[in-house]
Amino acid sequence: MGISRWAAGGYVAAVGGLASLGGLTENGRFYLAAVLLTLPVGLAALVDVYVARGLLTGVGGLFTETHAPDGADPAWLTAAGVVANTLLFTVAAVATVLLVERLASRRRASGRP
Structure with missing residues (x-):
């Protein structure tokens, strides 16, 4: 596993840790950091947080x-x-990592540095 794989794993773990801390401490700063670190996909996740809350409350x-x-x-x-x-x-x-990998592979395939 290359260094980029380790970095991607660390990034995913850091975002998951921030989201966990946000919930456990009930501090929105951790959620904000998670959103900012996962832009642009984080905006969709932020919307999904409110959808999930509604579903949990409604079904529960x-x-x-x-x-x-x-x-x-x-x-x-x-x-x-x-x-x-x-x-x-x-x-x-994870979606952000996959998006960056895809963009990097396209860039390599086109011959750009």
């Missing part, structure tokens, strides 16, 4: 409460949201 609401008595989110919704957000941003990082 069929089976259980979506708000605790004190008005906070229940633990199941918080945990599911953290997992979904981490997955979405990790997939965005």
Whole structure:
């Protein structure tokens, strides 16, 4: 495995770690960093975060409460949201790596440095 593969793996792990930290600490700065690191695919992931939240609340609401008595989110919704957000941003990082590899291979094929 070449150095570029290690760098790509580290990049994907860093983005996944930032998304996890964003959910665990409930700090939007980590999510913002994950979005910025995965541009332009990160914008789609950001939209998907809100879609996933709606789906989790809608489908989960069929089976259980979506708000605790004190008005906070229940633990199941918080945990599911953290997992979904981490997955979405990790997939965005992998898609970004694949996009960069494809653009680089096109550039090499055309003979440009």
